[in-house]
Amino acid sequence: EIILQPPSSTFHHLSSSTWVHDEELGRGYLLVSDSGYSGRIWRWEVGGGPITIGKTLHMENSGCRSKIWRGDCPTNHHVTHRDDDDDNHTTTLPKKQENIQNYGSGGITTEIIKGSENAHMGKLLVSEWGERRIVRIEEDGSRTPMAITVPSPCMSGDKERLNTPNHLLYTPWGNLIFVDSLSCDATDDGKATTSGAVYRIQEAVNVPALPVSLSREAHSWNDTSSGETETKEPELLYNGMDAVYGVTLSHDLTSLFVSGVVRGNGEDVRALIVKLPLDDDDDDDEEKEEEEESSDDADKKITMEDSITENTADASSSSPMGILDSKSKVFYDVTPHIHPSCLSSNNQKEETSLFGSMAVDSSGNIYMTYTDGVLIIDSLTGRHIGTIPFHSEDTHHDDGSLLTCTKEDDEEEKEIPTSIVFGEDGYLYVTTKHTLMRLKARVKGVAMPTNLVVPSKK
Numbered sequence: 499e500i501i502l503q504p505p506s507s508t509f510h511h512l513s514s515s516t517w518v519h520d521e522e523l524g525r526g527y528l529l530v531s532d533s534g535y536s537g538r539i540w541r542w543e544v545g546g547g548p549i550t551i552g553k554t555l556h557m558e559n560s561g562c563r564s565k566i567w568r569g570d571c572p573t574n575h576h577v578t579h580r581d582d583d584d585d586n587h588t589t590t591l592p593k594k595q596e597n598i599q600n601y602g603s604g605g606i607t608t609e610i611i612k613g614s615e616n617a618h619m620g621k622l623l624v625s626e627w628g629e630r631r632i633v634r635i636e637e638d639g640s641r642t643p644m645a646i647t648v649p650s651p652c653m654s655g656d657k658e659r660l661n662t663p664n665h666l667l668y669t670p671w672g673n674l675i676f677v678d679s680l681s682c683d684a685t686d687d688g689k690a691t692t693s694g695a696v697y698r699i700q701e702a703v704n705v706p707a708l709p710v711s712l713s714r715e716a717h718s719w720n721d722t723s724s725g726e727t728e729t730k731e732p733e734l735l736y737n738g739m740d741a742v743y744g745v746t747l748s749h750d751l752t753s754l755f756v757s758g759v760v761r762g763n764g765e766d767v768r769a770l771i772v773k774l775p776l777d778d779d780d781d782d783d784e785e786k787e788e789e790e791e792s793s794d795d796a797d798k799k800i801t802m803e804d805s806i807t808e809n810t811a812d813a814s815s816s817s818p819m820g821i822l823d824s825k826s827k828v829f830y831d832v833t834p835h836i837h838p839s840c841l842s843s844n845n846q847k848e849e850t851s852l853f854g855s856m857a858v859d860s861s862g863n864i865y866m867t868y869t870d871g872v873l874i875i876d877s878l879t880g881r882h883i884g885t886i887p888f889h890s891e892d893t894h895h896d897d898g899s900l901l902t903c904t905k906e907d908d909e910e911e912k913e914i915p916t917s918i919v920f921g922e923d924g925y926l927y928v929t930t931k932h933t934l935m936r937l938k939a940r941v942k943g944v945a946m947p948t949n950l951v952v953p954s955k956k
Contacts, residue, residue: 501542502553503933508575510534510598512929514605514625514664514855515917517943519618526618526922529556529606530929533627533662535572537561537602542934544923557635561602562628564717567659571628572599600662601628605676607666609634609703612951617668618922620703625663625676629717632663632676634705640713643722644674644702649734651693652682654818659720665744665855669776670751672951674702675735677742677756682817693817694742694758696774697732704954705729736774737820743854748877749862749944752776754822755829755877757854757866759841767841769832769853771866771875774822830880832868840869840903852903855917857926859941865926867915869903872928886937888915919943 502509511534519526527543537560545551562571604627609620622635623644633641645663650656663678679694708716722729736742739758746755754774761767832853833841840852853868862877871888875881889912903912913930920943921927925936 499937500933500935509540509932509934510575511600511602511916511931512934513600513916514603515919515927515929516606516608516622517618517919517921517927518608518622519616519922521616521619528919528921528927528934529622530917530934531560531603531606531624533561533600533602533604534598535574535602536563536628537626538574539603539606539622539624557603557624560624561604561626564629566717567630568599568601568628572601603627604662605664605666607668610668610670610672610946610948610951612672612703612948612953614948616922617946617948623666623674625660625666627662630660630662632660632666632674634707636707638710640708640710641716642705642708642713643716643719644705644729645676645697645699645722645732646719647721648678648695648697648732649818651680651695651734651737651820652691652817657721665746667745667747668703668946669747670947670950672701672703674699675745675747675754677745679741692741693737694739695734696736696742696745696754696756696820696822698735698821699732700730701952701954702730703951734818734820736772736822736826737817738772738823738826739770744856744866746856746858746864747776747944747946748773749858749860751947755856755858755864756826757832757856767833767838769836769841769868770828771830771832771856771864772826773829775825776822830875830882832866832873835873836869837903852914855915857918857920858944859920859939860944861941862944863941865918867918867928869912869914872915872918888913 510532512530513533514531516529517526518529527541530540532538538555539557539560541554541556543551562568565571604625607623608618609623610617611620623632624635625632631643632645633643636642645660647657647659650658658680660678661680663676666676668674675696675698677696679692682691682693736756740761742756742758744757748755752775754776756772756774759767759769836853855867857865864875864877866873866875872886873882874884876883913933915928915930917929919927920939924939926939927936
């Protein structure tokens with residue numbers, strides 16, 4: 499069921515979505531993040547009565563405000579929305595939206611609260627692509643920086659400012675997981691390279707709120723240590739891919755699934771899901787010991803030759819290792835489901851990918867967006883068990899993949915899924931760049947416990 503689509507949707511580039519439970523209302527609603535221009539976050543909800551509330555503007559300029567880190571914050575197209583008289587208004591955007599700068603908001607999620615009845619009741623976290631950081635939105639409107647710089651995935655000992663962080667999630671222990679793909683030095687043949695990384699901030703739920711008086715000043719900070727907050731530094735959890743597009747938690751809470759690509763020679767690219775064992779309840783000493791042991795090994799990058807079996811050492815790589823690199827295993831090869839033109843270098847330059855957003859149901863099945871729709875994969879066996887198609891048969895090759903990801907000047911842009919999330923209202927919500935849709939689900943999303951959150955030491 500399509501909920502919102504052009505021309506009335508007014509979306510530029512939807513990139514993420516999350517479900518929020520409102521205790522006062524006794525029900526939930528969906529938030530969708532638009533990374534186009536300076537960003538907006540929209541709210542979609544169905545009222546408690548017979549009337550649908552629909553779409554309202556939740557946050558304006560959600561990703562770019564200061565003009566410090568991108569040179570400018572592009573002006574969002576003006577749209578009128580629900581006014582004080584509860585009248586609905588929409589504005590039709592220009593048909594051609596070429597060269598949109600994605601300086602808006604990327605990944606969004608809700609903070610987990612210890613002991614709460616619902617894991618979706620906490621404060622909103624937003625990855626600000628225009629500010630190149632991740633912030634938590636406080637009740638008074640101030641923005642507490644959670645991550646600004648991270649360990650470089652390219653060079654040991656270096657730190658880099660975030661680029662376009664995406665796919666945020668909390669573990670039951672209150673740790674924040676997020677992904678980003680950062681540029682590395684060019685290779686000997688002059689080709690630009692990237693490294694996709696997964697990061698973790700331990701006990702992120704215990705980071706104190708930033709005072710309103712410092713919120714504006716924090717835009718210029720180069721690190722969270724520049725302020726008065728006591729944020730733990732992000733740690734490099736996984737660094738085994740050339741670009742990382744998504745991350746999700748297994749239904750038994752023991753593993754992470756990471757989606758991304760591995761590039762070989764020339765245009766040879768493979769799309770993969772990697773499984774990482776997650777030992778979030780280990781103490782810091784054990785983690786440091788594992789990190790020291792792994793640093794003695796050869797650096798690990800998934801190689802093209804061994805990508806289908808397991809993660810293997812690549813002696814030619816000088817990239818630093820993540821804490822879980824040595825434990826990673828290739829879980830599923832997505833490459834056969836995607837047309838080669840969609841994985842070419844020309845189609846890997848956008849901040850959002852053509853596949854990789856994931857959600858997990860209560861039975862452990864993984865729902866992953868890709869060019870043609872949604873793949874359903876059994877997380878226990880790694881077997882493809884179903885597909886939710888988004889395109890008609892006449893746009894496909896015999897092998898079921900999209901005809902192409904290249905577009906002629908007079909051809910309409912294909913609506914490729916960009917995010918997926920289970921709502922608590924019995925629906926599975928999926929976004930494309932310009933469209934929000936939902937499917938009636940027979941299963942529920944995996945339930946996140948809240949009684950395991952590590953309490954503050956204060």
